[in-house]
């Protein structure tokens with residue numbers, strides 16, 4: 001679709017810019033203070049989990065046959081918490097470690113383990129020279145920060161409508177032994193919201209890495225975060241690996257952060273029996289056992305996958321109107337102009353927006369001037385370097401619907417103004 005501003009003659013373009021600047025000035029004068037940057041639940045969503053707090057009290061059973069929450073023990077988590085965690089992601093509980101509240105922490109610890117001690121008995125990465133990591137982009141900035149922190153070279157991989165560019169992934173993973181990992185958010189990816197197709201999952205499951213210490217970091221953060229009854233279906237990767245005859249290839253992560261209370265829940269990692277034995281030994285150096293009162297509270301509250309799904313439906317009822325408002329405002333304001341496209345996710349926490357080349361930084365800074373905070377442009381790419389400066393992550397859940405609507409009205413004007421000014425630049 002042709003860019004409307006590029007199709008205008010110079011007088012038309014100048015008139016459009018004048019009008020858009022006037023609209024922007026009106027927003028500036030309104031002294032707005034809005035935030036579309038935070039990918040976190042609203043207060044109303046966290047309130048849904050408040051009843052969990054009543055389930056742990058002085059009368060609660062804190063230990064039983066083979067488990068204790070009130071003492072050391074269960075170094076890989078309470079058995080009932082491991083069963084719940086395993087059921088949520090569809091794997092065998094014996095291959096799951098439940099540990100602490102943050103899955104990002106577990107991802108960090110496993111990268112740190114590879115870097116300092118080595119994976120599966122191989123040399124630590126710090127001794128292997130420059131090691132590399134694949135980063136499907138746009139992606140989650142905190143993933144990229146973990147690997148960058150250890151001096152690992154982050155390599156962007158193009159994201160397509162059904163997942164990362166698997167030809168490129170296979171080419172790099174299967175030929176370059178310095179590639180040690182890849183970050184993946186396979187369902188409702190942060191920020192694109194897409195879910196990997198069965199074909200993409202099968203291709204991941206059948207990778208034959210050049211490096212024996214390569215692992216896929218499968219961050220299934222949004223595994224149960226559907227906003228419609230018919231959610232996206234993600235093929236379960238460990239069963240795909242069994243079909244492909246591969247093993248020791250994937251660490252899968254998830255947490256209850258966006259199910260109950262972010263930062264105060266339970267997180268877990270699943271892997272092959274030998275990877276999990278190794279992780280268990282590594283984590284055993286850090287602590288005697290994980291915090292288990294929170295695990296117990298979650299098991300009592302959520303019970304099983306049906307309980308989780310029922311709870312997530314309540315989240316969906318709150319979140320869905322936010323996503324639908326973004327779609328409506330963007331379609332009404334920018335649809336058909338040929339200057340932008342955006343994702344239409346069925347779940348998760350984000351919408352990925354792309355404007356014209358060279359626009360994202362300008363839009364984000366204009367938005368800040370007009371009183372609306374967005375995720376910094378470039379954040380969704382390794383080292384903050386979006387090669388075409390197009391991508392902006394929209395986080396619609398946290399603001400109230402009223403604030404979100406206002407923020408999107410400003411956004412539409414900012415995108416149009418920046419697009420028109422970019423078109424004008426090519427004429428002068």
Ligand SMILES: Cc1ncc(COP(=O)(O)O)c(C=O)c1O
Pocket residue numbers: 039101102103104105140185190219221254255256257262263267
């Ligand atoms: C893809 C992804 N993984 C992990 C996290 C953080 O999870 P946790 O709170 O379990 O560390 C987030 C938070 O936004 C996320 O988007």
